[in-house]
Amino acid sequence: MTIRHARRTDHTGIAEINTLAFGKPDEAALIQRLRDDGDVMFELVAEVDGVLEGHILFSRLWADNGRFYAALAPMAVRPALQTRGIGSALVRSSLDNAREFGAHGVLVLGHTGYYPKFGFLAETAANVRSPYSGSPAFMALEIDPGAFAEPVMVAYPNAFAG
Structure with missing residues (x-):
């Protein structure tokens, strides 16, 4: 398996x-919509x-x-290959990339049985105000220690409202 940055030629896949x-x-x-914006x-x-899988x-x-x-969203693996570690490899690699891009922390609205194994927790998102606050599926991961220690309000891109 190879993990790499997406290219324009990958968009259909x-x-x-x-x-x-x-x-x-x-x-x-x-x-x-996220790309267009x-x-x-x-x-x-x-x-x-x-x-592409x-x-x-x-x-x-x-x-x-x-x-x-x-914001991590979305993450997908071709159904026939789910549970084979592709999604986990993508999440781990993407978190390394988020660090390189300078993100202090990452938020996800995702499966509560999946994302905690990477360190995402609803408790970490407790100080975050967003349209998704309060949902058990709304989880955060600190990249920099204390990234979510103080109250913070975040706005998602307009594409999420569509």
């Missing part, structure tokens, strides 16, 4: 993976034997404390 993984085109449409921080893909996207969040945060 990325849309297919997300549509198959989520069973509907909503996440593929979200990805395109210039809100993508980075995208990674996983290739197995030269075929997974995708993860990070977008910028706006915070009232002036610090830089990122």
